[in-house]
Amino acid sequence: MLWHALPRFAEGVVAPVAVFYAAFVLLGLNGALVAAVSWVYGGIVWRKVRGQGVPGLLILAALGVTVRAGLAAVTHSPVVYFLQPTLGTLMVSMTFLASVPLNRPLARKVATDMVPMPEAFLRHERVHRFFLRISLLWSLVFAINAAISLWILFNESIGTYLWVRTGLVAALGAVAVAVSVLGFRRCLRHVNAEPAG
Template identity: 55%
Template sequence: MTLLLTPPAVPIAFPRLGALLRHAAPRVLEGMILPVAVFYAGLVFFGLYGALAVAVVWVYGGVVWRLVRRRPVPGTMLLAAGTITVRAVLAGVTGSPILFFLQPCLGVFCASMGFLLTATLRRPLVQRVATDLVPIPDHLLEHPRMRRFFVGQSVLWGCAQLVNAALSLWLLFSQTTETYLVVRTSAVAVLLSGTALISVLSFRRCLRALQR
């Protein structure tokens, strides 16, 4: 006679909020704040073409820095280097910075649609992202409470990124490049930080409920 046993509850070690912030801060600085600051400085001192050149040099400089230190170069960084080169060439040929910033805005819009459209699937996009960060046992992923959590998070992140894309596009087509850079960077940092904090707190509460 075969007995079907329910897998025992396995505690999941979730990092403390302070540790998560220390882990995320350098990536936010490198990925969001410094590129904008470098482009803005180039725009102020050298004009549009100088800013485009500085932005390209910045990205490729990051690749060279990792190679010199014999650290692996992430595929995402190589992709970013190729993408920014194409964007800079298009913006330089047309003389319009809009083409330089349009592709990231459209990418954010596509990400928002990805979160929203996969919300009710068996494995939504937000779940794939979460399980890359925190290992969650399969039996917990199938729990109805956890599935409801990921549906809610899909809607949360989908709406946040939709607001991000809408705000970015409005600023891009209605404001100066300088205003776009400053306002968008500040607003998006606040928006995504708040969304991430809500997600972390909700996840911790969900895990505590499952492990009772």
């Protein structure tokens, strides 16, 4: 799963920051906005040329980046460009949190979208508790991500925001992924150790 996710992380997180920052330094804000939009649409074209399907989320991301870039160009503010996804991160945090008292952990939905799991396994009480706890963890991770992002965005330069925020968020995400994977392995060991019912 990690080898599968690594290229997507590089394409979706590291490369866009590098493209935006390089264009920002060389061409200014408008050049950086054009480069950011071009990167996303270039990814769509690349998939089409290679005969691959274009995920719906990528199309939504392209539309979102286009709107963000347009608003940032009109306001002449890079803060506007980065504020919108940060607010989106905060909403994701609240969604993970809200899924817990509803007893429908969002972490379970995300996990089963990535890796199909048997329904009987998912109904197991220990597995259900695991996904509730992991939903709380990811709610906290996204809330911290948003808080760090907002603080850096309003108190530091755009260059500092791009590199420091990206590094901190990546490190925080890596820790959360490690905790999630180790917790899931522990959960599996307990479930597998139980006698068949």
